Amino acid sequence: MYYPMFFDTTYILVLIGVIICMIASAKMNSTFSRYSRVRSRSGMTGREAAERILFQAGIRDVRVEHISGNLTDHYDPRNKTLRLSDATYHSDSVAAVGVAAHECGHAIQHETGYIPLAVRGSLVPIANFGSSIAWPLIIIGLIMNSNMSALLLNLGILAFSFAVLFQIITLPVEFNASGRALKILGNSGILYEDEVRDTRKVLTAAALTYVAGAASAILQLLRIVLLANRRND
Numbered sequence: 001m002y003y004p005m006f007f008d009t010t011y012i013l014v015l016i017g018v019i020i021c022m023i024a025s026a027k028m029n030s031t032f033s034r035y036s037r038v039r040s041r042s043g044m045t046g047r048e049a050a051e052r053i054l055f056q057a058g059i060r061d062v063r064v065e066h067i068s069g070n071l072t073d074h075y076d077p078r079n080k081t082l083r084l085s086d087a088t089y090h091s092d093s094v095a096a097v098g099v100a101a102h103e104c105g106h107a108i109q110h111e112t113g114y115i116p117l118a119v120r121g122s123l124v125p126i127a128n129f130g131s132s133i134a135w136p137l138i139i140i141g142l143i144m145n146s147n148m149s150a151l152l153l154n155l156g157i158l159a160f161s162f163a164v165l166f167q168i169i170t171l172p173v174e175f176n177a178s179g180r181a182l183k184i185l186g187n188s189g190i191l192y193e194d195e196v197r198d199t200r201k202v203l204t205a206a207a208l209t210y211v212a213g214a215a216s217a218i219l220q221l222l223r224i225v226l227l228a229n230r231r232n233d
C-alpha cells in the first residue's frame with residue numbers, strides 16, 4: 001500500500017513559493033505606505049484622477065465607486081465599474097493616484113479590446129474549476145492502487161495547469177495597465193515628473209506580487225509533477 005506524504009521533500013517548493021509571496025507582499029505594503037504619505041502637488045484624489053483619466057480617454061460608461069478594504073482596488077469589466085479602496089478613493093497621495101491610474105489602465109484595456117485581458121477573462125471559469133478539482137484528483141491518484149491512478153494524476157496536473165496559466169496571463173495584463181498608467185500620468189499633468197517616478201515604484205512593487213504569485217504557482221505545479229513521477233516509478 002502506498003501512502004502519499006504531503007510533507008515530503010517536495011514540500012520545500014511550496015514553502016519557497018510562500019516565502020517569495022510574503023517578501024513581495026511586504027515590499028508592496030511598505031512601498032505603498034511610504035508613498036501614501038507623499039501628497040501629489042495637484043491635490044487630486046484617486047477618484048478625481050480616475051474620473052479625469054477615463055474622461056480624457058473618451059470613456060463615459062465606466063463608474064468610479066468606493067470599496068472598503070485594504071488594497072482591494074480593481075476594475076470589474078462585467079459591469080464596467082472601477083472600485084477604489086479607502087486608501088485610494090479619498091487620498092491625494094502619489095500612491096493613491098498611481099493605483100487609480102493603474103485601474104484606469106485596465107478599463108482602457110477593456111475599451112480597446114486588449115487581447116491578453118480578454119484571454120484572461122475567458123480563463124477565469126476554467127482556472128477556478130481547475131484549481132477546485134486538481135487536488136482531489138491528485139490525492140485520489142496518489143492513494144489509489146490501480147492502473148487508473150496515472151490517468152487521475154495526469155488529469156490533476158492538467159487541471160492545475162489551467163490555474164497556473166491564469167496566473168501567467170495575468171502578468172502582461174498587469175504590466176501593461178501600469179505602463180499605460182505611468183504614460184498617462186506623465187502626459188496629462190496629473191502628476192509631475194518626480195511624482196511619476198515615485199508612482200512607478202509603487203506600481204512596480206504591486207507588479208512584483210503578481211510575479212511572485214505566478215512563480216509560486218509554477219513551483220506548486222512542479223511539485224505535483226514530481227509527486228506523480230515518484231508514484232509512477
Ligand SMILES: [Zn+2]
Binds near residue numbers: 103106173174
Ligand atoms: Zn491590475
